[in-house]
Amino acid sequence: MAIADRIAILDQGVIQQFGTPKELYQNPANLFVANFLGNPPMNIIRGNLERDGDFYKIVSNFSKIKVFRKDKSLNKYLQKKIALGIRPAEIMPCDTNDKEAQFFDVTLVEHLGDRILVKMENSNEGEESYLRMICSNIYPIRIGDRIPVKLKIESISLFDLEKNGKNIFIN
Numbered sequence: 001m002a003i004a005d006r007i008a009i010l011d012q013g014v015i016q017q018f019g020t021p022k023e024l025y026q027n028p029a030n031l032f033v034a035n036f037l038g039n040p041p042m043n044i045i046r047g048n049l050e051r052d053g054d055f056y057k058i059v060s061n062f063s064k065i066k067v068f069r070k071d072k073s074l075n076k077y078l079q080k081k082i083a084l085g086i087r088p089a090e091i092m093p094c095d096t097n098d099k100e101a102q103f104f105d106v107t108l109v110e111h112l113g114d115r116i117l118v119k120m121e122n123s124n125e126g127e128e129s130y131l132r133m134i135c136s137n138i139y140p141i142r143i144g145d146r147i148p149v150k151l152k153i154e155s156i157s158l159f160d161l162e163k164n165g166k167n168i169f170i171n
Contacts, residue, residue, distance in 0.1 A: 009033050009036055031159050034159070038088075043084075045060060046081070046161065065122075081160075082159065085158070086157070091149050092150060093149055100150040103149075104149060105120060105122070106145045107143060112137075113137075114136065115135065115136060115137060117133075120149070
């Protein structure tokens with residue numbers, strides 16, 4: 001990505017998306033592009049989209065991830081199979097009183113110099129899911145901690161699993 005002004009992502013010879021590296025990284029056209037770019041890769045949580053008051057959430061067998069978007073265009077995706085995608089750098093620790101806080105159990109902390117890679121699990125009824133977060137090493141996060149985090153709303157991608165994983169925010 002660092003040596004080109006524009007790139008094309010192909011899957012079995014078919015162009016999936018063409019644009020600048022930043023465009024493809026921040027707004028992947030589909031799940032294939034989302035998983036192809038980034039290290040660590042984008043976090044993907046599959047489930048159904050449900051309303052939560054004025055907001056939305058992704059509900060799967062193992063977790064409920066709040067989307068916190070007041071976007072009425074999402075109504076047509078209610079009760080449909082959706083995947084939420086968010087990059088590890090777009091998840092951040094927050095205060096326990098933050099209204100957007102979601103709690104996860106830390107299972108891995110990998111020090112990367114000025115940053116840390118944190119693997120967090122959210123378990124429910126014996127099934128587990130995990131998210132990866134990259135944040136500053138100033139946070140005193142340890143394995144076994146239960147930490148509040150929030151997802152940067154503007155960085156969330158939602159993929160329609162009933163339409164080949166197409167990003168529903170890209171026309």
